[in-house]
Amino acid sequence: DVKVTQSSRYLVKRTGEKVFLECVQDMDHENMFWYRQDPGLGLRLIYFSYDVKMKEKGDIPEGYSVSREKKERFSLILESASTNQTSMYLCASRTGTNYLEQYFGPGTRLTVT
Amino acid sequence: AQSVTQLDSQVPVFEEAPVELRCNYSSSVSVYLFWYVQYPNQGLQLLLKYLSGSTLVKGINGFEAEFNKSQTSFHLRKPSVHISDTAEYFCAVSDQSGGYQKVTFGTGTKLQVIP
Numbered sequence: 001d002v003k004v005t006q007s008s009r010y011l012v013k014r015t016g017e018k019v020f021l022e023c024v025q026d027m028d029h030e031n032m033f034w035y036r037q038d039p040g041l042g043l044r045l046i047y048f049s050y051d052v053k054m055k056e057k058g059d060i061p062e063g064y065s066v067s068r069e070k071k072e073r074f075s076l077i078l079e080s081a082s083t084n085q086t087s088m089y090l091c092a093s094r095t096g097t098n099y100l101e102q103y104f105g106p107g108t109r110l111t112v113t
Numbered sequence: 114a115q116s117v118t119q120l121d122s123q124v125p126v127f128e129e130a131p132v133e134l135r136c137n138y139s140s141s142v143s144v145y146l147f148w149y150v151q152y153p154n155q156g157l158q159l160l161l162k163y164l165s166g167s168t169l170v171k172g173i174n175g176f177e178a179e180f181n182k183s184q185t186s187f188h189l190r191k192p193s194v195h196i197s198d199t200a201e202y203f204c205a206v207s208d209q210s211g212g213y214q215k216v217t218f219g220t221g222t223k224l225q226v227i228p
Contacts, residue, residue, distance in 0.1 A: 004156070013121065035218075038221060040122065041220060042119075042203060042219055042220035042221050043157075043203065043218040043220045044218075045215070045216075087169060090156055090157070092156075092157075097208075100145065100161065100164070101159045102157075102159075103149075104156030104157040105156050105160065106154075106155055106156045107154075107156050109156075
C-alpha cells in the first residue's frame with residue numbers, strides 16, 4: 001500500500017521560530033510537492049521537486065524554502081514563522097514518468113502564535 | 114496558464130438523493146482532469162481521472178464524471194449519496210504540454226449529506 005507520511009499532524013510555533021515540516025514517501029517517486037490549504041482558497045503549490053536536490057518554486061514560495069537530499073524525503077522550511085503562515089500543509093508525491101495521480105499525506109496543521 | 118473553477122463552495126443534499134458537483138476549467142492545450150476527495154482530518158485521495166478516450170469516467174464509491182470539451186467542464190455525479198460521502202471534493206487539471214505538468218486545484222466543494 002502506498003504511503004506518504006508527515007512528521008506531525010499538529011504543530012504550534014511562535015512567531016520568528018524556524019520550522020521544519022518533514023515528508024517521507026515509500027513509493028520511490030521522483031516528484032514531490034508541498035501545498036498549503038486554506039479555506040476558500042483550495043490547494044496552492046509552494047514548492048515542488050522533480051528529483052533529488054532539484055527544486056522549483058510553485059505559486060506561493062515567499063517565506064518558504066525546501067530541501068531534498070534523499071529521494072524519499074522532502075522538507076519544507078519556514079525560516080522565520082509568521083502568523084500568516086498558519087495553515088494546513090499537505091505533502092504529495094508522484095512518479096516522474098507517469099504524470100498522473102498524486103498521493104497525499106495526512107497533512108500538518110500548523111499554528112503560528 | 115490553466116485554471117479551475119468550482120462554483121459551489123458548499124452543497125447540502127439529502128441522503129439517497131442524487132448530487133452533481135460542478136467543475137469548469139480553462140487551458141490553451143489538452144488536459145488531464147481529476148477529482149479528489151478529502152475526508153475530515155485526512156489528506157486527499159483520487160476519486161477518478163480523465164486522460165483520454167471515453168468522456169464518461171467511473172471512479173470509486175459510485176462516483177462518475179463526464180468530460181465535456183466544448184463546455185470545458187468535468188462535473189462529478191453520484192445517483193444516490195450516503196452519509197459517508199460527506200467530505201470536501203476538489204477538481205484538478207493538468208495540461209498535456211509535457212515537461213513538469215503542473216497540477217492546478219480548484220477551491221473545493223464541501224458536500225454535506227443530510228440524514
